[in-house]
Amino acid sequence: MKTISVVVPCYNEEESIELYYEAMNKVKTENNKFNLEYWFVDDGSHDRTYQVLRDLQKKHSDEVHYISFSRNFGKESALYAGLNEVTGEYTAVMDVDLQDPPEMLVKMFDMLESDEDDYDCIGTARMDREGENPIISFFSNSFYGVINKMSQTKIIPGARDYRLMTRQMVNAILSMTEYNRFSKGIFSWVGFKTKYLPYKNRERVAGTTSWNFWKLLKYAITGIVDFTERPLMFATWMGSAFSIASVIAIIAIIIRKIINPTSSVNGWSSMVTLILLIGGIQLLSIGILGEYIGKIFLEVKKRPIYIIKEKK
Known part of the structure; x- marks a missing residue:
């Protein structure tokens, strides 16, 4: 048996x-x-x-x-x-x-x-x-x-x-x-x-x-970090997208300045909003990177x- x-x-x-x-x-x-x-x-x-x-x-x-x-x-x-x-x-x-x-x-x-x-x-x-x-x-x-x-x-x-x-x-x-x-x-x-x-x-x-909810959330994050690199790719994609958008914005500002040298700068509220948005994306990307580095740190210690x- x-x-x-x-x-x-x-x-x-x-x-x-x-x-x-x-x-x-x-x-x-x-x-x-x-x-x-x-x-x-x-x-x-x-x-x-x-x-x-x-x-x-x-x-x-x-x-x-x-x-x-x-x-x-x-x-x-x-x-x-x-x-x-x-x-x-x-x-x-x-x-x-x-x-x-x-x-x-x-x-x-x-x-x-x-x-x-x-x-x-x-x-x-x-x-x-x-x-x-x-x-x-x-x-x-x-x-x-x-x-x-x-x-x-x-x-x-x-x-x-x-x-x-x-x-x-x-x-x-x-x-x-x-x-x-x-x-x-x-x-x-x-x-x-x-x-x-x-x-x-x-x-x-x-x-x-x-x-509880937080333990399950931590467990879910472990599962995602352990079995996919997509979050790192997401951070790269977001960084690339905002870099391209900023280059386009710089070109648009230069062209506008050439066409109308007396134009004044308006839209401080929208500019602050964009700064906060980009800052948030940067912190999110750093956080994603930190999760992977933290896992590597625990692995290399060989406890x-x-x-x-x-x-x-």
Whole structure:
């Protein structure tokens, strides 16, 4: 019987962990198609997540393992840490709040085992965002449209991290050791034949999400900077356009002065507006450049993606 290694990032999820384990164990028992190996990653939680994971590991030491970080490094680091430890033939990535339906794991396993389509990965994508903040939903949907137009790495709208992958695909992901990580883009960039299964959005079983608008915005910016250079091209285009416009304006002023030497200079309001507009474009361009330089700065320092305090 093959083993599925499940990577489960946890940040302040003390209420969800045991509920998640019970739901997963039920799926495994009812279907009896695979064994499960759990790798819970405590991402520097401030509640009792660490204690709950220790207790769970003591009860089920044959299948439950955990990693505890020295501080909060973020979900992307937690995913990478878990993937570094898995030993199963297949690897699943899931959230512990049960918004990722455990029962779908059976169909995902069957599809990878099938010789008909020869898939390397079965992913999931939400059909709707029912119950989610409408503002966050709007910007999330807009993000997928923007990044798919700007980047050659295409991301399925509504795609979740929840997926089941072959060992070969996991090894490819681990070979990407970049510090600034955007898993949705990495999963797509490495290639491999992938099938996405749609499902309806689910509410959390317990606790509250640690994601807010600003964290999601920062995450979206990371995705855009990591997988496209178009913003830099945009800054170049804007700079070129305003340079050409200024040359034309200078020529027009010279011609007007030659034709009518006594003409007076009018339109101070419009001139100030143009100065502010051009200044704003310059600051925007510098900001875009700064984002890329900041990412380069973090990469060249070669700091570890995460630091483990305890592992069992």
